[in-house]
Amino acid sequence: MPLTAASPALRDPAWSRRVALLLAAAVLAWPLLVWTEFNPATLADARSLRATWRFVADFVPPRHDLPFLAELLRETWRTVAIATAGLALAWLVAVPFALLSTSRLSLSAVAAPMAWLPALVRQGVRWLLVLLRSIPELVWALVFVRVVGLGPTAGVLAIAITYGGMLGKVYADILESSDPAPTQALLRNGSGRLQALLFGALPECANELVSYTVYRWECAIRSSVVLGFVGAGGLGQLLDSAAKMFAGSEVSAILLVFVGLVWLSDRASALLRKVMA
Amino acid sequence: MSGAPSRHRGLGIVLAVLALVVASFATLDLRWDAFLAPGELAKIASFIASFFPPQADPAFLRRTLAATGETLAMSLLGTVLAAVGGMCLSLPASASGGPAARALHGTARLLLNALRSIPELVWAVLLLIAAGLGPFSGTLALALHTTGVLGRLFAESIENAAPGPALALRVRGSGRLRVFLWATLPQVLPQLLSYSLYRWENNIRAAAVLGVVGAGGLGQMLYYHLGLFQMHEACTVLLAMIGLVALVDAASYGARRALNS
Numbered sequence: 124m125p126l127t128a129a130s131p132a133l134r135d136p137a138w139s140r141r142v143a144l145l146l147a148a149a150v151l152a153w154p155l156l157v158w159t160e161f162n163p164a165t166l167a168d169a170r171s172l173r174a175t176w177r178f179v180a181d182f183v184p185p186r187h188d189l190p191f192l193a194e195l196l197r198e199t200w201r202t203v204a205i206a207t208a209g210l211a212l213a214w215l216v217a218v219p220f221a222l223l224s225t226s227r228l229s230l231s232a233v234a235a236p237m238a239w240l241p242a243l244v245r246q247g248v249r250w251l252l253v254l255l256r257s258i259p260e261l262v263w264a265l266v267f268v269r270v271v272g273l274g275p276t277a278g279v280l281a282i283a284i285t286y287g288g289m290l291g292k293v294y295a296d297i298l299e300s301s302d303p304a305p306t307q308a309l310l311r312n313g314s315g316r317l318q319a320l321l322f323g324a325l326p327e328c329a330n331e332l333v334s335y336t337v338y339r340w341e342c343a344i345r346s347s348v349v350l351g352f353v354g355a356g357g358l359g360q361l362l363d364s365a366a367k368m369f370a371g372s373e374v375s376a377i378l379l380v381f382v383g384l385v386w387l388s389d390r391a392s393a394l395l396r397k398v399m400a
Numbered sequence: 401m402s403g404a405p406s407r408h409r410g411l412g413i414v415l416a417v418l419a420l421v422v423a424s425f426a427t428l429d430l431r432w433d434a435f436l437a438p439g440e441l442a443k444i445a446s447f448i449a450s451f452f453p454p455q456a457d458p459a460f461l462r463r464t465l466a467a468t469g470e471t472l473a474m475s476l477l478g479t480v481l482a483a484v485g486g487m488c489l490s491l492p493a494s495a496s497g498g499p500a501a502r503a504l505h506g507t508a509r510l511l512l513n514a515l516r517s518i519p520e521l522v523w524a525v526l527l528l529i530a531a532g533l534g535p536f537s538g539t540l541a542l543a544l545h546t547t548g549v550l551g552r553l554f555a556e557s558i559e560n561a562a563p564g565p566a567l568a569l570r571v572r573g574s575g576r577l578r579v580f581l582w583a584t585l586p587q588v589l590p591q592l593l594s595y596s597l598y599r600w601e602n603n604i605r606a607a608a609v610l611g612v613v614g615a616g617g618l619g620q621m622l623y624y625h626l627g628l629f630q631m632h633e634a635c636t637v638l639l640a641m642i643g644l645v646a647l648v649d650a651a652s653y654g655a656r657r658a659l660n661s
Contacts, residue, residue, distance in 0.1 A: 152480065158473035159535040159616070166530055175530040204424035211421045257642055261521075261609040261619075265626055270447055275428045349521045352613055359522075363613075366525045374526070382517045398413065 174369075181371025185379055195361070195380055202357035202384070205275050205350070206343035209282025213343075214336065216255075216287030221294035224248040227306055227324055228298075228316045249295075255288030264350045278355030282343050293335055301327045334396040341392040348381060358384075454639055455632040464621065464640050471617035471644065474535050475607040478542025479600040483592070485543065486550030491580070493555035512555075516548025520606045524615040535616030542603050542610070553595045557588045594659060597652050604648045608641045618644070 155161075165171060222228065224245050231238040237245075260281045267277035306323035310316075351359020358381055365373035433440070493508035495501040523541035531537035565583035574582075611619025618641050625633040 152477070155473045155477045155480075158470050159477050159539045161477065161536055161539060165532055165536065171530055171532065178529050201428065204428050207420055207424040208428060208430070211424070257645060258638070259605055259609050259641075261612060262622065262638065262641070265612065265623065269626065269629075270444055271431055274431065276431045279428065279430060345519060349519055352521060352525070362522065363525065366529070369529070378518065378522075381522075382514070385517050395413070398409065 178369050178371045178374075181369075182375035184372065185376035186370075186372040187376065191373070191376070195358075195376065198356070198358050198361045199380055199384060201275060202347050202351070202359070203344060203388075205278045205355065205357055206282065206340065206347040208275075209279045209347065210286055210336075210340050210343045212279065212283035213286035213290055213339075216283060217290035217294055220248050220252055220287070220291040221298065222320070224252070224291070225295040225298040227301065227303065228310075228320060230310060230316070233307060233310050249292070252288045252291045252295075255284050256286075256292065257288075258285070260285040260346050261349060261353060264353050264355050268354050273354040273356075275356045277353075278347055278350040278357070281350060281355070282346060285346075286339055286343060290336065290339060294332060297328050297331050297335070298324050337392045337395045341388045344388045345385060450631045451635040451638075453632065454635040455630075456636070460633060460636065464618075464636055467618045467621050467637070468640050468644055470535050471607045471611075471619075472604070472648075474539045474542060474610070474617055475600060475603040475648075478539045478607065479546060479596060479603050481539070481543035482546030482550050482599070483596045485547035486554050487592075489547065489551040490554035490558060493551060494558040496559075508551075508555075512548045512551040514548070515544055516552065518545065520545045520603075520610060521613060524610050525613050528614060533614045533616075538607065538610040538615030538617060541615060542607060545606075546599050546603060550595060550599055554588075554592055557591045557595075558584060561587045590659060594656060597655055597659075601648060601652045605645055608644065 226232055226237060226245060229237050229241055229245075231241055263284050264277050264281035267280050271277055271280070301324050305327070306319045309319040309323045314322075347355070347357055348359045348362075351357040351361070352363045354360060358377060362374065362377045362381070365377060489508050489512055492504045493512060495505045495508075520541050523544045524538055527537040527540050527544075531540060561584050565587065566579050569579045569583050607617055607619075609619045611617040611621065612623045614620060618637055622634055622637045622641070625631075625637060
């Protein structure tokens with residue numbers, strides 16, 4: 124306690140409270156350490172150290188013979204294709220549900236509070252979207268692999284369902300946050316819902332909708348790598364088998380490609396959003 | 401306003417996106433026949449029906465509860481470790497000044513980016529070799545990825561903190577550590593806490609699935625029972641996952657409202 128013993132000018136008025144908070148946090152953390160079998164000594168164990176060292180030492184240089192690079196390129200494209208196809212299907216799922224669930228396009232709500240049946244339908248669709256996105260895509264993929272077998276189909280479906288739920292919710296939110304006046308004016312004057320959407324809400328929201336979709340595409344690429352670990356193909360599956368065979372040079376090559384791919388999709392998405400804005 | 405060129409550019413982008421989508425569907429060997437044939441739909445329906453009813457045997461429920469606790473502990477400890485690690489790395493990452501500080505800044509940023517761009521699940525697979533099967537490697541994997549995320553967010557908040565209080569202390573000759581502890585930290589602490597809470601919410605989802613590669617928690621149970629086609633057990637685990645995520649979402653929402661009010 125060097126600070127309290129010193130001269131009054133250096134005394135910290137909050138010292139005792141901070142120490143008490145830290146102590147309380149340490150006491151709370153103890154059971155966590157037990158539950159998670161937290162034991163850094165396993166890292167320093169001689170046998171695991173030797174295995175780790177052999178694995179890591181093999182990282183340099185990354186494997187770069189032509190057949191391997193060709194396979195890497197093929198799997199990279201598969202990763203991108205799974206993400207893109209999944210997101211395209213997710214969009215098909217999201218658009219109708221978003222239009223069904225947004226109260227902006229309600230005819231009965233134009234004059235009075237929304238009638239009970241439309242309100243019930245909208246709430247039901249919202250719950251369905253919550254259900255779709257509350258199960259992680261990896262779990263969907265695990266389940267689909269049991270149905271359609273190993274391969275990209277399970278990955279595409281998993282992304283389509285989870286991202287369909289996310290996009291549907293966010294699309295509906297974006298539509299609802301738009302200025303109500305144009306759609307209301309159109310609906311009151313007897314235009315149909317489609318016209319109210321196209322000429323009332325979309326002009327204001329289009330940029331936001333596009334940029335969120337592009338951002339989700341970037342996320343889908345990261346997801347699609349992870350889905351490979353349960354057998355959906357792509358870079359993840361390659362990485363999984365390389366790590367299981369302790370092939371350090373392959374692992375480092377795949378990781379480099381993966382980091383490059385994430386960086387590239389990040390740049391592409393930033394560029395697209397700037398062009399669209 | 402140049403209407404025509406921008407319309408051309410927009411058309412070009414739409415065409416490029418369409419081409420990407422078509423190429424994706426064309427090159428993947430997707431098996432729609434497994435879905436669209438009428439006999440297959442009945443098979444899928446019976447597959448879904450095979451999940452119900454969930455296994456409600458008390459002994460199994462106790463095991464599920466233990467795995468839920470393990471998942472919760474993994475996510476919490478992983479986030480705490482990441483907050484500490486992120487704090488340590490965010491200080492050099494927000495350094496400014498002479499060439500030495502710039503080099504430090506660049507190195508810390510590079511490290512944070514590397515940690516962040518590799519997903520938790522990939523970290524877990526790599527750590528299995530060093531730390532073995534079980535929740536320990538899952539916790540470390542969460543901590544490593546989240547350190548990258550939080551470190552960058554922390555560094556940005558420290559850089560954006562008002563410089564006045566720090567300057568006041570530095571002018572009076574306080575050391576760097578004291579300046580940070582008594583001038584900068586109190587300003588940014590609420591924001592750091594809110595970032596950490598937000599990441600905890602993300603990490604609970606990640607922790608639930610990390611077990612699929614053998615890193616403990618609910619995911620490991622799910623993978624095990626699905627592998628043995630024990631659907632009722634898998635259903636219980638899935639329900640526990642959904643319940644846990646919903647619970648943490650509600651808790652974190654409440655905590656953030658309390659922090660902000």
